Amino acid sequence: MFFRSVSFRLIILSFAWIAITLVAGGEVLNRHFRTHVQNSFDIGLRRHVQEVLSYAEAVDGKLNLTHRPTDPSFTRPLSGWYWEVVQNGKVIDRSQSEWDSTLALPTDAPNRGETKGFFIDGPRNERLRVVGQTVALPGLKHDITVYFTGPAEEIEYAIEEFREALVSSLMLLGLGLTFAVILQVILGLKPLKILRQRLAAIHNGEAQRMTGRYPSEVEPLVADLNELLDHNTKVIERARTHAGNLAHALKTPLAVLSNEADSLNDARGHTLAEQVTIMNDLVTRHLARARAAGGLGAPGLKADIGDITAGLKRTLQRIYAHRGPGDGDGVSISLVNVRGHYVVGDRQDIEEMLGNLMDNACKWSAGRVRVSVELKGKDTVITVDDDGPGVPQDKWADVLARGKRLDEATPGSGLGLNIVHDLAEMYLGSIELAASDLGGLRVMLTLPAP
Amino acid sequence: MRVLVVEDEPDLRRQVNRALSEAGYSVDEAPDGEEGEFLGDTEPYDAVVLDLGLPKVDGITVLNHWRAAGRDMPVLILTARDSWNEKVAGFDAGADDYLTKPFHMEELLARVRALIRRSAGHATPMLDCGPVNLDTRTGKVTMDGSTVSLTAHEFKVLTYFMHHQGRVVSQTELIEHIYDQDFDRDSNTIEVFIARLRKKLTPELIKTHRGRGYSMNAPGESA
Numbered sequence: 001m002f003f004r005s006v007s008f009r010l011i012i013l014s015f016a017w018i019a020i021t022l023v024a025g026g027e028v029l030n031r032h033f034r035t036h037v038q039n040s041f042d043i044g045l046r047r048h049v050q051e052v053l054s055y056a057e058a059v060d061g062k063l064n065l066t067h068r069p070t071d072p073s074f075t076r077p078l079s080g081w082y083w084e085v086v087q088n089g090k091v092i093d094r095s096q097s098e099w100d101s102t103l104a105l106p107t108d109a110p111n112r113g114e115t116k117g118f119f120i121d122g123p124r125n126e127r128l129r130v131v132g133q134t135v136a137l138p139g140l141k142h143d144i145t146v147y148f149t150g151p152a153e154e155i156e157y158a159i160e161e162f163r164e165a166l167v168s169s170l171m172l173l174g175l176g177l178t179f180a181v182i183l184q185v186i187l188g189l190k191p192l193k194i195l196r197q198r199l200a201a202i203h204n205g206e207a208q209r210m211t212g213r214y215p216s217e218v219e220p221l222v223a224d225l226n227e228l229l230d231h232n233t234k235v236i237e238r239a240r241t242h243a244g245n246l247a248h249a250l251k252t253p254l255a256v257l258s259n260e261a262d263s264l265n266d267a268r269g270h271t272l273a274e275q276v277t278i279m280n281d282l283v284t285r286h287l288a289r290a291r292a293a294g295g296l297g298a299p300g301l302k303a304d305i306g307d308i309t310a311g312l313k314r315t316l317q318r319i320y321a322h323r324g325p326g327d328g329d330g331v332s333i334s335l336v337n338v339r340g341h342y343v344v345g346d347r348q349d350i351e352e353m354l355g356n357l358m359d360n361a362c363k364w365s366a367g368r369v370r371v372s373v374e375l376k377g378k379d380t381v382i383t384v385d386d387d388g389p390g391v392p393q394d395k396w397a398d399v400l401a402r403g404k405r406l407d408e409a410t411p412g413s414g415l416g417l418n419i420v421h422d423l424a425e426m427y428l429g430s431i432e433l434a435a436s437d438l439g440g441l442r443v444m445l446t447l448p449a450p
Numbered sequence: 451m452r453v454l455v456v457e458d459e460p461d462l463r464r465q466v467n468r469a470l471s472e473a474g475y476s477v478d479e480a481p482d483g484e485e486g487e488f489l490g491d492t493e494p495y496d497a498v499v500l501d502l503g504l505p506k507v508d509g510i511t512v513l514n515h516w517r518a519a520g521r522d523m524p525v526l527i528l529t530a531r532d533s534w535n536e537k538v539a540g541f542d543a544g545a546d547d548y549l550t551k552p553f554h555m556e557e558l559l560a561r562v563r564a565l566i567r568r569s570a571g572h573a574t575p576m577l578d579c580g581p582v583n584l585d586t587r588t589g590k591v592t593m594d595g596s597t598v599s600l601t602a603h604e605f606k607v608l609t610y611f612m613h614h615q616g617r618v619v620s621q622t623e624l625i626e627h628i629y630d631q632d633f634d635r636d637s638n639t640i641e642v643f644i645a646r647l648r649k650k651l652t653p654e655l656i657k658t659h660r661g662r663g664y665s666m667n668a669p670g671e672s673a
Binding site: 244247248250251252253254255256257258259260262263276280284291311312314315318319322347348351352354355356359 | 537
């Protein structure tokens with residue numbers, strides 16, 4: 001899931017890149033600095049070597065120093081700052097600071113005229129940086145080598161200090177870059193986020209098309225999508241108009257046939273009437289399906305349950321206003337908690353389902369019908385109760401089954417409930433029967449909520 | 451009782467006309483919305499059978515126009531459009547009943563009968579006026595329990611009076627509700643029908659109000 005996110009990929013890749021660059025950069029800087037510090041240290045030591053050499057003279061074939069180095073570090077005992085003059089492997093002069101110890105200098109002295117820098121372990125086992133130079137002095141038989149040492153910790157101190165500053169500034173840089181990357185990803189991918197929100201709105205039935213302006217990379221996609229949505233809407237509209245026209249075109253001739261059949265009043269008339277009924281049932285059912293199949297393909301549709309049930313209540317109360325012997329009291333339909341509920345789908349299809357359910361309830365009821373709505377997770381459940389005779393539990397499956405009718409004497413084609421069943425299935429919903437607390441049948445229609 | 455049938459399919463229109471005429475109504479026909487609307491606006495009908503998918507002007511628009519103009523005769527929508535969406539639209543436009551095609555003619559007749567009866571304020575299909583009884587479902591008229599046979603026109607006059615008991619009905623009103631528009635109207639024939647009704651039923655049943663018209667009252671009541 002995370003790995004499929006473009007933002008996540010961009011951020012992870014940038015982090016890796018930033019980390020590698022910073023670590024490598026830090027290492028390079030650190031190395032250069034060490035070389036630089038060591039060189040500076042060596043230059044200081046070499047200056048001391050030059051100083052001692054300038055004091056050196058040969059007296060009777062022996063070395064004599066007219067002055068000794070003035071820096072007090074060379075007189076303080078075991079300061080780490082030492083010097084020695086070596087001739088032929090023998091120490092012929094040395095600094096006071098060495099006290100009673102000698103330096104473990106390598107036996108191979110630098111060649112004549114050469115200056116060498118290296119590390120040794122000093123008298124206190126401390127690391128020492130040594131610079132040695134071998135020169136030939138006029139009047140001396142053998143070359144002399146002058147060594148100067150300084151504590152290596154001083155180099156390390158400087159490097160340590162630099163490293164601390166380096167690490168903290170690199171970390172700050174890394175933090176800044178990270179922040180910049182995140183900002184860049186968020187801002188750069190914002191159009192995609194908006195695109196996703198708009199798509200979700202269409203999916204939830206809050207919008208019918210994609211709106212707004214998009215960057216040139218995304219714009220063609222949005223334009224194509226809108227074209228597709230418009231095309232879909234048009235196709236559905238056309239299919240629905242065709243279905244309506246077909247209904248009208250077929251049903252009026254059926255009405256004429258039906259009336260002629262009734263007036264024949266014999267066996268032929270009866271057969272004719274039967275066939276007309278079958279044809280009408282087929283037309284009704286298939287047109288309902290055709291209409292619904294159209295509605296399904298259209299995205300961005302949602303139906304207001306409160307609005308639909310209010311209209312159906314108005315209509316059904318008029319249809320059933322005068323039922324029963326004489327002019328009955330009609331049916332009272334109560335709508336419970338229907339406002340503000342929606343289901344995903346075409347208004348006409350949802351109205352068809354609810355109309356059939358409520359009509360059925362009114363048909364059977366003794367005067368009371370209740371419609372209530374509740375949200376269960378991602379579904380809207382519409383419950384229609386009546387106070388009629390109800391249906392025994394073992395017949396529930398039959399009621400929903402194809403083309404069956406429990407009581408042939410009930411007016412209406414008996415297609416109501418199974419049309420609802422068909423439509424609900426097409427809308428990925430379901431229909432269930434139960435016993436109602438009002439005494440009759442309870443029908444629960446579950447449809448996806450937006 | 452005058453009924454207007456607005457239907458564009460000629461065969462169906464003929465069938466409905468025949469059935470309603472046989473049931474004792476005076477029937478006018480209109481083949482399209484325009485003519486239907488005009489007739490409904492200008493003639494006093496006791497009920498209208500209205501198709502929705504009509505040429506020129508569709509049924510819902512016709513009905514809307516009538517209701518907006520204060521025409522309140524009962525209207526039965528007879529249509530092939532059977533979706534709930536269309537039913538709600540029909541009732542919201544002011545329909546009083548809705549019947550979808552195909553239908554049984556008995557069903558249509560029963561609905562028209564019930565509409566007329568209810569619009570006159572009667573709860574039951576049996577109309578009584580003193581000793582006279584009229585069953586609107588069967589068209590049977592009895593006087594003190596014994597069947598009286600009436601001609602079609604006598605029946606129409608009696609039915610109109612039975613629906614509007616205790617009210618003075620002018621000759622013009624009677625003519626308008628008894629003859630369809632193509633009939634050659636002659637006010638003298640009304641007097642003949644009333645005289646025959648008085649003779650067949652009971653003389654004091656229909657009273658003459660000079661210069662105003664007639665009224666039907668149960669004996670002992672007056673208008």
